[in-house]
Amino acid sequence: MVKLDFYDPSGGIEVTQPHAPRLASLTGKRIGIVTNEQWQAFRTLPLLKKLFEQDFPGIEVLPIDAFPQGNALIGDEETARLVKKSGVDAVIIGNAA
Amino acid sequence: MKNAVSGLGLAPDAAMINFPIDMFLPGSDIAALETRKQEFYDALTGWKSAFAQTAAGVTPLLSVEGASYEDALDKANYLLITNLWGDGLPLWPATKQRVDRIIRGTVLPRDHVIGKFPPRGGITTVETCAIALAMAGGRPEYLPVLIAAVEAFLDPESNAEQLQAASGSAFPVVIVNGPIAKQIRLNSGFGCLGPDPQRPAGASIGRALRLIQQNVGGALPGIGAMANYGGNRNTNLVFAEDEESLPQGWLPHCTERHGFAQGANSISLLFANGATNMRRRGAKKETPEEDTLQGMHRMADFMRVPNFTSLGGYEKGTPGVLLIPGVVAQTMARLGWSKKSMREFLWEHSKIPLADLKRNGGPAWIEIDANALTRESIKLDPWPITAKPDNFVIVVAGGGHPTNSYWLQGYSPRVIGREIRVPESFDQLLVDADRDLGCGSDACMI
Numbered sequence: 001m002v003k004l005d006f007y008d009p010s011g012g013i014e015v016t017q018p019h020a021p022r023l024a025s026l027t028g029k030r031i032g033i034v035t036n037e038q039w040q041a042f043r044t045l046p047l048l049k050k051l052f053e054q055d056f057p058g059i060e061v062l063p064i065d066a067f068p069q070g071n072a073l074i075g076d077e078e079t080a081r082l083v084k085k086s087g088v089d090a091v092i093i094g095n096a097a
Numbered sequence: 098m099k100n101a102v103s104g105l106g107l108a109p110d111a112a113m114i115n116f117p118i119d120m121f122l123p124g125s126d127i128a129a130l131e132t133r134k135q136e137f138y139d140a141l142t143g144w145k146s147a148f149a150q151t152a153a154g155v156t157p158l159l160s161v162e163g164a165s166y167e168d169a170l171d172k173a174n175y176l177l178i179t180n181l182w183g184d185g186l187p188l189w190p191a192t193k194q195r196v197d198r199i200i201r202g203t204v205l206p207r208d209h210v211i212g213k214f215p216p217r218g219g220i221t222t223v224e225t226c227a228i229a230l231a232m233a234g235g236r237p238e239y240l241p242v243l244i245a246a247v248e249a250f251l252d253p254e255s256n257a258e259q260l261q262a263a264s265g266s267a268f269p270v271v272i273v274n275g276p277i278a279k280q281i282r283l284n285s286g287f288g289c290l291g292p293d294p295q296r297p298a299g300a301s302i303g304r305a306l307r308l309i310q311q312n313v314g315g316a317l318p319g320i321g322a323m324a325n326y327g328g329n330r331n332t333n334l335v336f337a338e339d340e341e342s343l344p345q346g347w348l349p350h351c352t353e354r355h356g357f358a359q360g361a362n363s364i365s366l367l368f369a370n371g372a373t374n375m376r377r378r379g380a381k382k383e384t385p386e387e388d389t390l391q392g393m394h395r396m397a398d399f400m401r402v403p404n405f406t407s408l409g410g411y412e413k414g415t416p417g418v419l420l421i422p423g424v425v426a427q428t429m430a431r432l433g434w435s436k437k438s439m440r441e442f443l444w445e446h447s448k449i450p451l452a453d454l455k456r457n458g459g460p461a462w463i464e465i466d467a468n469a470l471t472r473e474s475i476k477l478d479p480w481p482i483t484a485k486p487d488n489f490v491i492v493v494a495g496g497g498h499p500t501n502s503y504w505l506q507g508y509s510p511r512v513i514g515r516e517i518r519v520p521e522s523f524d525q526l527l528v529d530a531d532r533d534l535g536c537g538s539d540a541c542m543i
Contacts, residue, residue, distance in 0.1 A: 006190035007159070007192075011313035014106065014218070019146050066323050
């Protein structure tokens with residue numbers, strides 16, 4: 001038998017931060033939406049807001065224009081700062097490209 | 098998505114809810130949102146990452162056994178392809194012996210970290226580059242060029258993080274200047290963007306870069322890379338400027354664009370997403386002046402298109418790379434043209450009338466651009482395809498034939514330059530290349 005040993009070509013990855021903790025419940029929470037304004041976001045995300053508000057008493061889902069929108073702004077540090085400042089309990093990001 | 102979150106330093110998964118693309122098209126039925134609403138609720142409450150904390154360390158070795166070397170080689174290729182580390186062409190398994198040999202081509206330590214390759218965030222070391230080059234059939238004397246290209250690729254200003262994943266089918270273009278191009282048998286002449294057994298360096302270096310993009314960066318078709326077509330991605334484009342054919346007074350690309358000294362070894366990296374042959378020469382009894390002017394107009398006409406993927410480089414990048422053969426450059430220089438005057442001509446004559454832009458919906462793309470200068474440009478009529486003439490890249494390359502020139506359509510926020518560093522033992526590597534590949538001097542080439 002001939003044995004061939006060779007390197008894994010994929011390179012390691014490094015996990016440097018944990019995912020955000022999940023909420024115990026959605027009732028009474030404030031939810032933000034950050035969007036790149038693409039891919040029918042103007043239709044899908046307001047529907048999502050309506051569904052959340054319909055199903056969970058006391059929940060507040062901020063409108064899609066509560067934060068800067070668009071491809072150029074969705075990943076911006078200023079957008080992240082505004083989200084943190086808003087005091088929302090969780091954020092939904094959509095729609096992916 | 099796994100790639101994107103991994104590249105941010107998070108575990109490589111996310112609370113993501115996927116829908117078929119149909120729902121995201123104009124006029125679509127979005128009722129699926131309601132039927133799957135529970136997934137959204139769960140994502141915010143019950144979701145947990147399936148991945149344990151992982152970290153970089155010693156590169157793992159894979160192992161196969163076969164009844165013969167041929168059998169083992171086949172099995173190694175099957176293992177690579179089933180792990181999604183292949184490109185459909187045969188690969189050399191990156192054995193320790195092969196990688197050790199290639200590592201001789203650098204001045205840098207084996208474990209030197211060049212950066213994290215986006216979007217996956219795979220840690221890219223000198224050894225990672227050598228592994229990819231080994232798999233791509235490369236040689237040690239190619240490694241300095243590959244490392245410089247990877248350094249440029251990972252420059253934050255290259256915007257590789259977006260271009261690796263985006264649907265616009267960006268591929269890297271690596272232009273090499275300096276004596277190293279000939280020394281390592283990199284093509285600048287006939288067929289310089291394609292395969293050449295006498296000058297095989299570009300194919301190996303470009304293929305290695307592509308393997309790194311895919312295996313380390315996670316740019317897998319339809320998964321990490323949403324490029325609709327992915328043209329020129331087997332070997333990317335790695336070629337040299339034909340510096341010997343530069344007319345007197347014309348500067349090499351690396352000096353004009355990056356300020357590197359003439360004669361310095363360097364690379365220039367940008368992204369393109371189109372490649373078009375242009376019939377430049379006239380067909381009848383044109384005078385040299387008519388032939389040149391008509392050719393310039395014809396090339397400008399090729400550039401006068403609504404390529405909105407180049408908007409990201411409107412201010413500081415490039416609308417594309419024009420390749421002209423040395424014989425044309427010589428003629429044009431005799432008629433008084435320079436690279437600078439060519440750029441000014443192309444800039445002026447590739448402008449698009451605003452009415453044409455309005456007809457094709459172009460203003461909307463310009464108006465949503467992140468760059469204020471780009472947004473402001475919509476006030477110009479005709480609209481220049483780039484902010485200034487200097488953004489055009491002109492490189493003298495291609496065979497000694499005057500009929501055709503070539504246009505690489507830009508998709509590049511910046512054009513990134515890097516010097517190439519070679520080890521003290523580089524001359525010995527070239528001697529080894531002569532031994533393995535035959536004499537590499539001009540006198541020996543067919």
